[in-house]
Structures are given as C-alpha cells and as structure tokens.
Amino acid sequence: MNVxxxxxxxxxxxxxxxxxxxxxxxxxxxxxxxxxxxxVRYVCEHHNVEWVMHGLTAGTALVCxxxxxxxxxxxxxxxxAAGNGAFRFLGVLAASVAFVNLxxxxxxxxxxxxxxxxR
Numbered sequence: 001m002n003v004x005x006x007x008x009x010x011x012x013x014x015x016x017x018x019x020x021x022x023x024x025x026x027x028x029x030x031x032x033x034x035x036x037x038x039x040v041r042y043v044c045e046h047h048n049v050e051w052v053m054h055g056l057t058a059g060t061a062l063v064c065x066x067x068x069x070x071x072x073x074x075x076x077x078x079x080x081a082a083g084n085g086a087f088r089f090l091g092v093l094a095a096s097v098a099f100v101n102l103x104x105x106x107x108x109x110x111x112x113x114x115x116x117x118x119r
Contacts, residue, residue, distance in 0.1 A: 057109030071095030
C-alpha cells in the first residue's frame with residue numbers, strides 16, 4: 001500500500017466524520033424533542049419518568065458536545081496546509097450546528113422540573 005492511497009483513505013474517513021458531526025446533532029435534537037413530547041403525558045402516572053426525561057436531555061446533550069469537539073478540532077486546523085480550507089469550513093459548520101442544537105436541547109430540557117404534575 002502506498003502513502004498516497006493511505007492518505008486518501010484517511011481523508012475520506014475524515015470527511016465522513018465531519019459530515020457525521022454535522023448531521024448527528026440535528027438527529028439528537030429531533031430525538032430529544034419527540035422523546036420529551038412522548039414522555040410528558042406519563043409524568044402524572046409515573047413520577048420516575050421525569051428522571052428518564054433528564055437522562056434523555058443529558059444523553060443528547062453529550063452527543064452534541066462530542067460533535068462540537070469534532071467540529072472545533074477541524075476548525076482549528078492550520079490554514080496554510082493544502083486542503084485544510086474545506087476541513088476548516090466543515091469544522092465551523094459542524095461546530096455551529098452542534099452548538100445551536102445543544103442550546104435547543106438544554107433549553108427544552110430545562111423546563112422539565114417546572115412541568116405541572118397531574119392537572
């Protein structure tokens with residue numbers, strides 16, 4: 001195996017990782033939103049469901065933090081190296097998407113303790 005083929009393979013994996021870090025936070029927010037909406041009606045009957053909702057918030061926020069870290073690592077690549085412009089753009093895009101979705105998840109999860117129980 002030559003060096004050029006190995007470098008091309010690593011670059012392909014890095015591109016897939018960058019795009020995955022861009023798309024996964026959107027999926028995490030969607031899972032959080034639909035999961036919280038599905039669970040909220042069971043809070044009255046089962047008080048432990050509130051802890052499941054907190055866990056869902058923590059889990060999806062953790063996913064966004066990992067994607068944010070990947071995006072920041074791509075965005076901090078040196079600008080003068082060949083091909084890093086695209087990686088830096090992808091990193092800024094992934095970090096921005098992950099940060100916005102993290103804010104949405106934390107904001108939606110923060111009002112769980114204030115849900116009215118059994119009206």
